[in-house]
Amino acid sequence: KGRAAEDLVFDAETKSALHIEMAKKNLFIKRGVGTDANAMDQSKRLRTGGDYTHSAYAPPPFHPPPPAVSMWGTAGYMAAPPPYNPYAGYPVPTVPMTSPSPVPGPTAYAPVQNMKDNPPCNTLFIGNLGETVVEEELRGLFSVQPGFKQMKVLRQDRNTVCFIEFDDVSAASAVHHTLQGAIVPSSGRGGMRIQFSKNPFGRRKDLVGGMVGTLNGAPV
DNA sequence: AGCACA
Incomplete structure (x- = not known):
């Protein structure tokens, strides 16, 4: 009974620690490739789980986040994220603007x-x-x-x-x-x-109503 | 001066 309770707590802690760890790692592993990503995930899951069971988890001291630019600038294998585009994925047809006439007025x-x-x-x-x-x-x-x-x-x-x-x-x-x-x-x-x-x-297309x-x- | 399209 008590053993089961310990297991529950342990699992909860592990999961919690795991999520934090994965969140951190996800910064650097953007797009895993199929089965390889799965295998890597497993190994990481095992390793990080062990790490955190052997030492009490102490939250790192809070330091204010550094300017984002320095991160993207030094990470060679990670492209900087494109600026947020609310229309991404929604192709917006290019509506021809009523452009000023290329031909100027009468000379x-x-x-x-x-x-x-x-x-x-x-x-x-x-x-x-x-x-x-x-x-x-x-x-x-x-x-x-x-x-x-x-x-x-x-x-x-x-x-x-x-x-x-x-x-x-x-x-x-x-x-x-x-x-x-x-x-x-x-x-x-x-x-x-x-x-x-x-x-x-x-x-006359709008002949409704006649003349x-x-x-x-x-x-x- | 030349007037189409419905």
């Missing part, structure tokens, strides 16, 4: 003649573009304009035009006059000519 403006226009709508028609114009150039210019929704470039053989949809008629109107005659690097004969489109941009509350394809 200059040229007067535009032949200003006949269509009734105001939410879509602009861009004409008189240079022969070398590419969509990226136009997108860099128009996508930063307030109320920009989408654009479509229509390239014919010598002539390229472009349609730009805005949130509403007033946003389109603002760009209609602020960028009228704007000269971009690819511009040929003068600046771009901006008119309201004959037909508003027709791609009520809309003016020329744009909400009012």
Whole structure:
């Protein structure tokens, strides 16, 4: 009976001592390799158990933990832990930022003649573009304009035009006059000519509710 | 001057 009690105490002490020892060793044995780690564990378990049964365990005097950097710096076989990353293991998709346009604003403006226009709508028609114009150039210019929704470039053989949809008629109107005659690097004969489109941009995904509350394809 | 997409 008393013997059993001693065994219990002994075991408890051993386990306790063991845990402390393992915690210390774990600082230096990060990733054991399969069976080898198991064997090593056994030997250590035996050895440390014996050590602690033969001498009374005295807790080491407390000294304040040294600066962590010195530890990682001198341990040659242990890499410094990476800084804590709360997103580790959770791949975060790189969301393309709305980057400022690589193409700066119009370098200059040229007067535009032949200003006949269509009734105001939410879509602009861009004409008189240079022969070398590419969509990226136009997108860099128009996508930063307030109320920009989408654009479509229509390239014919010598002539390229472009349609730009805005949130509403007033946003389109603002760009209609602020960028009228704007000269971009690819511009040929003068600046771009901006008119309201004959037909508003027709791609309405939110047709629920129909065209009520809309003016020329744009909400009012 | 050249106006598509639904």
